[in-house]
Amino acid sequence: MANNQNNQYNENNLPEELFEPIERTEDTSEKISRESRTFWQDARRTLFKNIPAMLSLFVLIAIIIMSFVGPGMNKYGYNDQDLSVSKMPARVPGLENISWLGFDGTFQRTFEGDTVEEASQKAIQRFGNKEEFMDIEVINEGDGSEDSAKVSGTFHPYEAKGMEDTYFWLGTDELGRDQWTRVWQGTRISLYIAFLAATIDLLIGVGYGGISGYFGGRIDDVLQRIIEILTGIPNLVVILLMTVVLQPGVLSITIALTITGWTGMARIVRGEILKLKTQEFILAARTLGTPDRRIISKHLMPNISGIIIINTMFTIPNAIFFEAFLSFIGLGIVPPEASLGTLINTGFDSLRQYPFLLVFPAILISVIMIAFNILGDGFRDAFDPKMHK
Known part of the structure; x- marks a missing residue:
């Protein structure tokens, strides 16, 4: 009982210097922490924060633009046919020296045979007996019995046709169309x-x-x-x-x-x-x-x-x-x-x-x-x- 009276006495007799008056304005009680947004603004904000969706949108826009711009980026027409260049592999300037990308304009196959000579001959025959335009690399020499010999044959069709300065970025089809x-x-x-x-x-x-x-x-x-x-x-x-x-x-x-x-x-x-x-x-x-x-x-x-x-x-x-x-x-x-x-x-x-x-x-x-x-x-x-x- 005495403690409660002492606490009340101390609280009622606190010095005025401990208190500072608050200046209250008309909009203090109505102040909003942030601007309200509509449903469409929230939806747009959520969509823009979705990184995979935004990347997909940019990819689709690029593809749509290329579908109109792409056919005019080279000199070859939509239905221009030339059987002399049929089924040419993809060849891109600047990427032709990087073979693993697949844009070097070459055909590469693996051939097997009882001996290295037999496998190499299969590779030469496969690409029209144009040995001077082929690179043959031995993968496995074999032992002549169960283990067959394997060679990797790389054919350079652009050089074989005298088209060293020609590029088909994605190759040509069976009728020679780009x-x-x-x-x-x-x-x-x-x-x-x-x-x-x-x-x-x-x-x-x-x-x-x-x-x-x-x-x-x-x-x-x-x-x-x-x-x-x-x-x-x-x-x-x-x-x-x-x-x-x-x-x-x-x-x-x-x-x-x-x-x-x-x-x-x-x-x-x-x-x-x-x-x-x-x-x-x-x-x-x-x-x-x-x-x-x-x-x-x-x-x-x-x-x-x-x-x-x-x-x-x-x-x-x-x-x-x-x-x-x-x-x-x-x-x-x-x-x-x-x-x-x-x-x-x-x-x-x-x-x-x-x-x-x-x-x-x-x-x-x-x-x-x-x-x-x-x-x-x-x-x-x-x-x-x-x-x-």
Whole structure:
């Protein structure tokens, strides 16, 4: 009891010099620690912080630019044929002296035989008996019984044809056409089909799914029965029908994508609209007499724009793979036109002898698909509120 009285006495009799008055302003209590951000600003900030997604975006931008600029970077035309330079290996100025990069303009093979002389003779015969343009290195001399002799033969086709000052950056195909030009031209066609699929998804799929989900009732029943019929028809069957009516090519693929390619997006948009249209802010807008067109464009679409962008980013690589698959089985782009699929198909036929015809377009299509998928993952994380910090 006495201690409490002493503490109270000491607190009430503290010297005034220990206290300093605080100058209070009008905005002191209302001060915000940091500037508030909108959902789109948060999404953009999260996306920019995603290093793999940003690297993928820069890679895709570079590939798109090269698909337009690349074919004009050398003197060879898209369909210029010269059988005298058919199946020439890749040769790049400045890299021709680095053999392990594969741009030195040589063919290198390993040959076996009972003796070194027999293996060397196989190497010489394989490259047209032009021994003076070959470098033969013994790998294993063998013992003449179970262990065979092995030699490595390196052939210099540019020197053999008197083309020491000629360079084909990615080699040439079986008709002597420059692969650099055709690869970038094929990339342009593949990207055109991919972005066409994305545009169809946005124009038809979003509109169709939005109308079906928002109005519901009999309209929704009719529209969904149409989608079920279209979904039941495989894309390959549609392509075969288009091939019968039309010739294989960009037009038939475009029509096939137009008929069935948008159904997935329409179903996703419909599901999101059905979930959102019963929310309080939509009911309030209806109560205030807001027209349906304005509710869809100003309230519903902004709220589902994230899922639309994400689905579109995954639609593009699927369309590229779809076109490559069709071209690989002969139902896509018709030669002499080129796409990444037709170039891979052509290179597959010569894989054992001339692997560079397959390697370069296969690497490019792999990079495009991986980059789009990584960028799609970045958009998915950016539009996820749980990822915002």
